Amino acid sequence: MGRAVKVHIPGALRSYTESAEAQASGATLADVVAELDRLYPGIRFRMIDEQGRIRRHIRFFHNGQQVREPAQPLDAGGELVIVQALSGG
């Protein structure tokens, strides 16, 4: 599992966390998001669809590098930034 990742929560998801930051651990992005969902029920489905795909207007960056697949391994610790990508007016 490794050290916890500091997760930066975008405004659209703070109704779940009530905070701009959260802590979660996991070997992959999917694991980290699963732990977030255990802590904040419902948050995963708003970011990852039922087929396990990252939703169209959500982006994840770990230590500055974009994580494009939920199965991608994450180095222990560091920062995971969740971004609301442009979705139009």
Next chain:
Amino acid sequence: MSENPSGAQPVAGHHVSLLVATRKGAWIYHSDAGRQNWRVDGPHFLGHVISHLVLDPRDRRTLLAAAKTGHLGPTIFRSTDGARSWAEAARPPAFAKAADGATGRSVDHTFWLTPGHADEPGVWYAGTSPQGLFRSEDGGVSWAPFSHINDDARYREWMGTVQDGTPDGPKLHSIIVDPRDPAHLYFAMSGGGVHESVDGGRSFAPLLDGLEVVEGFDASQPTFHDPHCVRLCPSNPDRLYQQNHCGIYRLDRPSTRWQRIGMAMPQADGDIGFPMVVHPRDADRAWVFPMDATSVWPRTSPDGKPAVYATRDAGASWQRLDAGLPTEQAWWTVKRQAMTADNRDEIGLYFGTTSGELWASRDEGAHWACIARHLPDIFAVEAVQWAEP
């Protein structure tokens, strides 16, 4: 999850409230006893796309909102205290996970909500885009795919792809439960036609005879059918009315053949539109809202002159009702869930426009007044009466 921003209390008893779902949030308008003055409560979920906001008629307390945002996936919010507080569904509608190697579908948004039969408290149905049918048995807290249609090869072919449907995705809508029999169900798909089950959803079959399709396409193929809104008459559940992409229709069961009743509409306005409203106590009466479906399909009021049309004889004739509505240069229309009736002795009619105006008539459409403007694009309007506290 969310608190009522205004703290306004719903008005119980005979007062009518309007549940208004828009592209950027939801609003609730509470009337006085005479339906003359309206008090606004909202916005709820500001910035969320709210496709449908529905009160459970069985308890008149449970309120469900179908929501998504520009960034986040779809969900259902639920309130049991008159919209003072909301909680998110534990398991929103979602398609089954596809087998390894297969490309599965994901729900983009829940479009339509229908409370279940009176004898099945807690049961709700939901229609989604991409087109899917879902059911909850716990008042909207958890949802599961319902019936075979979501993954049935033949139905999937009829549903087509996102590119085959309406601009923001094909929609499963008009889920209807026969008030005499919870196992008798109908639904419609904006790409895929009208379908019926008589066995509680174990099987569905198309119900398309008599419906026309766009010229050049094969009417025997469900995929080419585009029902816009189907309504069952509460006073005669054997009668359904339908506003379709290709006209206005009526179906009297046990017949399986739809009759095009829109040909009696004036040719200048035509018989194309989105909503269909039926009278709660008189199955010969219904209302429609025509739009311009000529040339490139502007989907605006014909000639910029909006009007409701009413029939009192099951579609044999139609009367234009436009007193109080703009007489020129009004280029909006009304979407399929955005027109409704209350059940007062003298029926109140209500519609919300694509330009964010909310209009009301206290006299069955004879006279109209604008009760709100400057709202976002209105997707749905429901007239309700809350339970006594």
